[in-house]
Amino acid sequence: AQSVTQLDSHVSVSEGTPVLLRCNYSSSYSPSLFWYVQHPNKGLQLLLKYTSAATLVKGINGFEAEFKKSETSFHLTKPSAHMSDAAEYFCAAGGGFKTIFGAGTRLFVKA
């Protein structure tokens, strides 16, 4: 069985400072891993996807994530936060018939 754990329910950063959103996964095989962003009253937008081609994955809007098998982690980072990054972020693991989502991390960006 798969599971996804997002270690922080809320993260607050100042504009221009780095962002780190943490995600651990559990799976009996190597799943695809995803990060999605959800702005208020909107659907989910794909930020990036890991499929074993490279451990460091670059996504849209300056985000990237690093797959660490030994730590079963897939943390999302961005060097410099922008006000427009304020949203809910979901880590997800996919394999077979369904995608398992974490509970989400709400990112607050202070001016």
Next chain:
Amino acid sequence: ETGVTQSPTHLIKTRGQQVTLRCSSQSGHNTVSWYQQALGQGPQFIFQYYREEENGRGNFPPRFSGLQFPNYSSELNVNALELDDSALYLCASSFGLAGSQETQYFGPGTRLLVL
């Protein structure tokens, strides 16, 4: 290329009623999945359809049912609505073989409120 669209955007129903939500897949996609997202939670997988057949199901009762049409549009039907069915319902489309885990593209969702 059009994205995934869903209708209606909002819906209010009362307990015991039935509801149908609709989804139009992204052009060229043959697989559609439905998710329920309760307030403050991540999306929960309901079921997936591939080429008009149910391809996998999450932990949801049979009163949640679906259809996928030849043009790959889809419906989610919920019978005997309960208060806990209040949620954002998300549709996601993808292209791939049955059981594969290709990238999914999400629609904006339908927010259902059950009173």
